Amino acid sequence: MRRLFPPPEAAAVPLGELSTLSGLSGLAEAYAYPEPVASDGCWLRANMVTSLDGAAHHEGRSQPLSGPADMRVFGVLRALADAVVVGAETVRRERYRPARARAEFAERRAAAGQAPAPAIAVVSAGLDLDFSWPLFTEPVVPTLLVTGAKAPPQRLAAAAEAGVEVLFAGDGACAEPALIRAGLAARGYRRLLSEGGPRLLGALAGARALDELCLTVAPRLAIGAAPRVTSGPEVPEPHAFRLTDLLEDEGFLFHRYRAV
Known part of the structure; x- marks a missing residue:
């Protein structure tokens, strides 16, 4: 992996080979949360992958757009986060499992006062989820459900029966983006990562609740009618972000943008 921006001589953190532990450490420093x-x-960053023609997934999943370097970045971003915020549809399509504790990041997480692995916070209005999935029954850190106070009572009861903790983020049926953060x-989840x-x-972006976007552009053409990395009502003015880092590996471009 090589740094394209800022130029290597101007970068605060050099990057080594990602196949080694020292390389993972360098990548972790490059993506460290601001203090x-x-x-x-708190700080909320998103990590998404897109094809050259703007598709956020192929046949419903992001995996066909990914590659080894993208998965390393994915893993490092998870290893730095207190909690991973993800939508229920993504959980179903991507067959989410609990985040795992990684030995190579154990010391770093302990020094930062973090649990061995990030919690998964599933955002859902209808709570149409199977609470017998490993995501809910086998997590290192208990999985959270994030919803509105008017979520279906029968589904709330099912979550309670399964021992799943529910976070209410608003008075309606849907969670409110700003209240998800709060x-x-x-x-205690201050370093937040959204995976869509x-x-x-x-x-999240429409409510200006997003501080940072980590965007991988894959050297793939997906064609089809897949959505962009964001979907929702058009905003009055496009939100401005500035590029802080750009890395490259085997044609994959790894952008890091910060909200202005």
């Missing part, structure tokens, strides 16, 4: 974090006490921060999907990311 101090945003004024509300609710997770109140539970497009509707959740569109809601």
